[in-house]
Amino acid sequence: MVRAWLSFVLVWGAFLGRTAPVAAAPTPIAQPTSKWIIEFEHERCTAARAYSGGTREFAIGFEPKPTSPVMNVIVQVPKALDVLAKWNAWYSIGAGRFVKDVVTATPSTKPGVSRYNLTIGRDEVEHLLQNPDLQIGTDQGPRVHVRLADFPEVIKTLNECEAGLLADWGLARETQGTLKSFPKTIAPEGVYFSSEDYPPKAYLRDAIGIVEARVTVNTHGRAVDCHIMQTSGHKDLDDATCAAFVKRARFEPARDKSGNALMSPYVFTVNWVSYL
Numbered sequence: 525m526v527r528a529w530l531s532f533v534l535v536w537g538a539f540l541g542r543t544a545p546v547a548a549a550p551t552p553i554a555q556p557t558s559k560w561i562i563e564f565e566h567e568r569c570t571a572a573r574a575y576s577g578g579t580r581e582f583a584i585g586f587e588p589k590p591t592s593p594v595m596n597v598i599v600q601v602p603k604a605l606d607v608l609a610k611w612n613a614w615y616s617i618g619a620g621r622f623v624k625d626v627v628t629a630t631p632s633t634k635p636g637v638s639r640y641n642l643t644i645g646r647d648e649v650e651h652l653l654q655n656p657d658l659q660i661g662t663d664q665g666p667r668v669h670v671r672l673a674d675f676p677e678v679i680k681t682l683n684e685c686e687a688g689l690l691a692d693w694g695l696a697r698e699t700q701g702t703l704k705s706f707p708k709t710i711a712p713e714g715v716y717f718s719s720e721d722y723p724p725k726a727y728l729r730d731a732i733g734i735v736e737a738r739v740t741v742n743t744h745g746r747a748v749d750c751h752i753m754q755t756s757g758h759k760d761l762d763d764a765t766c767a768a769f770v771k772r773a774r775f776e777p778a779r780d781k782s783g784n785a786l787m788s789p790y791v792f793t794v795n796w797v798s799y800l
Contacts, residue, residue: 551659551669552577560678562685566692567738567753569685571678572598575670584658584670586678588686590693591706591791594643601666605631605638608732608797613642613662618655623648627662628795630734640665653679693789694740702780707741707790709775716772717794723760731758732797735765739792743785745775756796765794 554577562571572585580601587596597615613627627642640662652658656672672678691697709716723731733756739747750766769792778788 551661551667553669553671554580554582556670556673557581560674562678562681564685564688567689569682569689571682575668577668580666580668582666582668584668584672586682588682589643589791590686590689591789593646595646595649597642597644597660599640599660599666599668600637601640602636603638603666604636605629607631608734608795609664611662611664613640613660613665615642615644615658615660617644617648617651618657627665628734629662629665649679690789693738695786695788699780699786702782703786703788704779704781704783705776707745707775707778707788709773709792710745711774713773713792713794717768721764721768722796723764726758726760726764726796731756731761733757733761735762735794735796737762737765737769737792737794739766739770739773739790740787741775741777741790742787743777745777747773747775747790753791761796765796769794 554575556573557576558574560571560573563569568587570585570587572583574581574583582599582601585596585598585600587598589596609629611627611629613625614623615625616622623644625642625644627640629638629640631638640660642660652672653676656675657669658672659667659669661667687697687700690700695703734754735752735756736754738751738753740749742748747770750770752762752766755762756765775790777785780786
């Protein structure tokens with residue numbers, strides 16, 4: 525099912541410190557086996573396409589992260605994983621643009637299929653629009669090489685979808701046109717969480733998960749509400765996410781081009797594996 529492999533998560537993490545592979549044999553360019561499939565849902569916009577690289581079948585997806593300068597890139601492959609995992613990753617765009625990163629691997633709801641998730645800056649998306657050649661590799665996962673045909677049209681559609689999401693979340697399209705900056709946390713997001721926030725019952729049953737949530741940041745730089753966009757699968761972890769972030773997070777509010785503070789949504793992610 526398309527919806528199964530388009531259920532994306534985003535994880536922020538630090539580079540793990542091992543050397544990413546740079547001298548591997550060239551990865552053959554895979555050929556598309558489907559058209560771009562674009563889905564608009566209440567909380568996200570996604571575009572994905574299936575590919576075949578000889579005996580390897582996989583899919584590549586793109587998902588904007590509203591209010592953030594990054595975009596999710598997802599590779600879904602036929603490979604079984606039992607738990608969340610983080611590995612070194614690298615990607616290259618066009619001719620010679622090489623970037624180290626970290627990839628988070630998660631089991632899929634479809635048996636025998638896993639998703640590998642990383643983020644790229646929106647400036648890198650601009651490079652992809654000029655040279656839509658993308659290679660992604662991990663030190664313990666898939667290596668893929670694709671040419672993203674029709675990518676400008678895909679990004680244009682995702683941008684329109686993203687504007688619609690922001691409007692649904694309370695940032696009117698007219699206001700979006702005057703926006704200079706989205707809210708920014710005063711400190712890194714992880715500062716607002718600690719192991720003491722782990723719900724005791726969740727700790728005892730070794731519950732882990734990734735939560736993506738959305739708050740509204742008022743003109744005084746405070747979060748005034750919280751909504752779970754992607755559940756961890758554990759209600760107590762979801763509830764702890766909102767409780768800690770709303771209580772502690774402080775922001776530089778969104779501003780328009782004249783410098784006036786605006787109310788705006790803000791999307792964030794918490795990896796409860798890190799706090800176990």
